Amino acid sequence: MPAExxxxxxxxxxxxAWDKVTGRAAYVDDLPREGVLVGAVVRSPHHHARIVAIETAAARNVPGVVAVLTAADVPGSKTFGPLVQDQPALAFDVVxxxxxxxxxxxxxxxxxxRHGVAAVQVTYEPLPAVHDPVxxxxxxxxxxxxxxxLLTRYEISEGDVATGLAAADVVIEATFTVPRISPAYMEPESSMARWNDDGTLTVWVSSQKPFEDRHAIAGVLGLPEDAVQVCSAVIGGAFGGKEDSGLPVLAALGAWATRGTVRLINNRHESFLAHPKRHPARLHYTLGATREGELIALKAVVHLDTGAxxxxxxxxxxxxxxxxxxxxRIPHVQVETNVVYTHSPFSGAMRGFGxxxxxxxxxxxxDMLAHELSLDPLELRRxxxxxxxDRLLTRVTLDRTAESLPLILxxxxxxxxxxxxxxPAPGRxxxxxxxxxxxxxxxxxRVPDDSTNRLALAPDGSVLLYIGSPDLGQGLATAAEQIAAEALGLPYDAVRTVDVDTSVSPNGGVTCASRMTYLIGNSVMLAAQGLIAALLDYAARTLNxxxxxxxxEAGAVITAAGERVALGEFASRAADEGVPLVAEATFSFPYPEETTPKHLPIxxxxxxxxxxxxAVRVEVDPExxxxxxxxxxxxxxxxxxxxRAGVEGQIEGAVAMGIGYALYESMRLKADGQWVDSFTEYLLPTAEDMPQIESVILEIPEASGPYGVKGVGEMGLVPTAPAIANAVFQATGVRAQAIPIAPEVIARPLGG
Amino acid sequence: MKPITVTLTVNGQTRTITTLPNKTLLYALREDLGLTGVKDACGGEGECGACTVILDGEAVNACLVLIGQADGRSVETIEGLAQDGELHPLQCAFVETGAVQCGFCTPGAILAAKALLDRDPSPTDDAIREALSGNLCRCTGYSKMIAAVRRAAEEMSHAR
Known part of the structure; x- marks a missing residue:
């Protein structure tokens, strides 16, 4: 099939890309400034405190300050949240x-x-705080x-782990610690909201989920959802972190209260403190195997710090x-995961999602087991x-996709x-x-997992693609356009994506979970069939x-006589007559009844x-x-x-993120009680830190995917950090059980 | 605070603005001159390079330059890079190699690369990495950006 x-x-x-290399691309902060009010947020300096009083009079009197809003001014729901509605738009009672x-x-x-923020006087009664999930x-x-x-606990048991461990020739046990990670997209969260004369709101967002933002905004403002229009501006990266409605909600609240237009941009400190992070975690593992290296049993207890x-x-x-x-494949598995509230900035979605x-x-x-058994780590994996x-611990039966593993090895x-x-270089x-x-x-x-998208024939014969999920910068629109063009037999340039606008676009779902090219692609292929049908209906009527x-066929209607009438002719005629040539289609992620276990939580x-x-090669300076x-x-x-460039870009960017995870990044609580909250202390990989990356891309088609597509958005990050830790072990004999790997962990055992 | 008047050359044109003296070149460009291709990603701390512009031939973080310091000097921004509607080879190379993802770091990275190529038309890979090392990018892993600069340098050497 691929050859065709x-x-x-x-x-x-x-x-x-052209708008982005010329500076024309308009992110939220680049939208027109004329008459736009500026929002700024008063934030808690405490990890945990009772709010005794908020005095706003002085701030209101600051020249140029238009409004000062607290939780008391929130007209609708005081809280919002995607799964649990526990997040206050503005804090009340406690921070x-x-x-x-x-x-x-x-x-x-x-x-x-800025002066207004400084003039707001909040009296706090500090309370004891806890930052460790255990x-x-x-x-x-x-x-x-x-x-x-305890927010959530998951316990899954397959087989009998006690028997399994007892039967093992060797049992190894270790605790791993992984850090709090900022998605650190270059564009901090940003939102702008305009109150319209007709009592509606228009909100521009940098978000993965405009439709859910609309829901959150409507809830907090007590408005019907159809009174809120959410539009996606150009998005400067997201990686899961922009699955949070906090800033859109506040911008909308500001516009609602002032009957004006309000822009709200987080600075980098605010982005660190008040937007979702990758969960820090402690993972305790016990793994049993035979002398020959056959895995028998795994017991794992995990504590995830989900923050406030x-x-x-x-x-x-x-x-x-x-x-x-x-x-x-491990026959006996018993796992327990605790998702625990702490007084830390909250964790949430981030690329890889656990x-x-x-x-x-x-x-x-x-690798530790291979070392223990004197086996080759690669052969142990094989x-x-x-x-x-094979059956996973969730009792999902693996399909053909696992055929890739021997090839990967x-x-x-x-x-x-x-x-x-x-x-190695000298001295390394x-x-x-x-x-x-x-x-x-x-x-x-059992989570709604579908995407609706629309194709519309424009009067000039081009096709407008209304994707209902924003392109975060990863190139989703490009992939969707290529699939639409393929399905319609049109050149790529004939398809143009329209930015997400909840008043116009269909609901494509949240851009997340390595699912969008697959979902949107399938939906667009269905829509293409619909568009072709609508076109042929119209052509039949027109030609009588x-x-x-x-x-x-490929941009033309073919008559019985073999005559080709170009799509554009019908498009312009239909436009003149006011006949829309449009098709919309929904694709739902398949969870086959017969193979989807039903006993698990939603x-x-x-x-x-x-x-x-x-495979990662490292060089270590032992001193x-x-x-x-x-x-x-x-x-x-x-x-x-x-x-291909898009796929390589996903892998290369993910590897960089994995290197940061392994070696540099940690949003930690410092000795002075402050969080690392700037790029001065939170170190991202730079161009000088990057290795040669060779992407070997296997293309084993997914039968249910559009033209065989699978997901690539998150995967590239997953093996990088452990591969680096394993390479460090190979180089030095030092096993790092915590990341980012601290130089002193390596230097000391080596006598450096 | 009393406003000050500053005259500078921006993309070859003389511009005079009256603005607060505590404003940085970054926000003067964005707010007073409407040149929003220059970005703020780190909060004005000189850590991210998204606000890179070329000041008298050198790549600088515009967030670390007070507007008064730019008086009488010459600034190049991303908006001035294309000449007569013709994109600069770096801009073309960034598009063609897939070096652009979210695009937020792109203007700064291109200008850092331009400052490099202006002084070293055929840089080594290490020199390219060094020139880009002040420009944080979270999307691309830098590989395609480095390749784009290499490609632009080759294009430009053929054109000479």
């Missing part, structure tokens, strides 16, 4: 994390807004919410639980890798052999490590011939998986303990490639 493809798989250039919004100042200028479950721990600190508010914490905990055993944490543990364990027909073996040949030691990775696609069973005398299980693996990643070979099965 005309547009899918071709090196088409993304159409938004539960540093940086929590307490009041909103609206002013005519940034200066005035300590937070102690009976006398400070409470984050009245219902207790639930956000997507329960779902992250769910997916992490599903991923705890990694890409391995999988990176789980994989750091299981992929480190696999022996235990999942195979088609073959590529890793070759890469490892090649990389091992490279001598080198090592090569590998890790496998597994990532789900889709949201999980029977419908079945006509057929569609959002579990995920039934479609993608696999990958990476300083510094680690340099020199090479990464990233092997990923992505199904049919739609746009």
């Amino acid at each position: 493809l005309k547009t899918v798989g071709k090196a088409e250039l993304r159409k938004d 539960r994390h540093m940086g929590e919004p307490v009041a909103l100042v609206i002013a005519q200028s940034k200066e005035a807004a 300590a937070a479950l102690e009976p006398d721990a400070p409470r984050v919410h009245s219902g207790g600190n 508010y639930a956000s997507y914490g329960p779902a992250v905990g769910g997916l992490l639980t599903e991923m705890l055993a990694g890409a391995y 999988s990176p944490q789980a994989h750091f543990a299981i992929e480190s364990m696999m 022996k235990n890798a999942l195979r088609p027909g 073959d590529h890793l073996a070759a890469a490892r052999a090649r990389l091992a040949q490279k001598p 030691v080198a090592g090569v490590g590998i890790a496998l990775g597994m990532q789900s696609m889709g949201l999980g069973y 011939v029977p419908r079945d005398a006509l057929r569609y 959002g579990m299980p995920h039934v479609m998986l993608v696999f990958g693996g990476q 300083l303990g510094t680690v340099t990643v020199t090479d990464v070979v990233a092997v990923h099965d992505v199904g049919q490639v739609v746009n």
